[in-house]
Amino acid sequence: MTVAYMHMNPNGGSPRFGFIVAKNVGNAVTRNRVRRRLKAASFELRDSFPPGAEIVYRAFPSAAVADYGTIRSDIAAVSARFVSK
Numbered sequence: 001m002t003v004a005y006m007h008m009n010p011n012g013g014s015p016r017f018g019f020i021v022a023k024n025v026g027n028a029v030t031r032n033r034v035r036r037r038l039k040a041a042s043f044e045l046r047d048s049f050p051p052g053a054e055i056v057y058r059a060f061p062s063a064a065v066a067d068y069g070t071i072r073s074d075i076a077a078v079s080a081r082f083v084s085k
Helices: 028-044 061-065 068-079
Strands: 002-008 016-020 053-059
Touching: 002 068, 016 028, 028 053, 028 061, 028 068, 053 068
Parallel strands: 016 053
Antiparallel strands: 002 053
16 A cells, blocks of 8 residues: 655665655545555654665555554555664
8 A cells, every 4th residue: 555665865864754645546635644644654663764764655545545553554564674673
């Protein structure tokens, strides 16, 4: 339901997040709800990312009908390869 891309900022700093929720996800209300859920889920995982990480999440249309728990577990799964061990 989401895909993640990461870029490392050479200047370091706290992790930053970006969200892509295209019109094929739904109307404006639905897209904003999906974005808010993605934002909340990613900020819960913020401390597990390395300093300087810049992560972009792209939501697929299936995210429009998913509940928060499903979105959070999906964010954790797609971010697993980026988190610091």
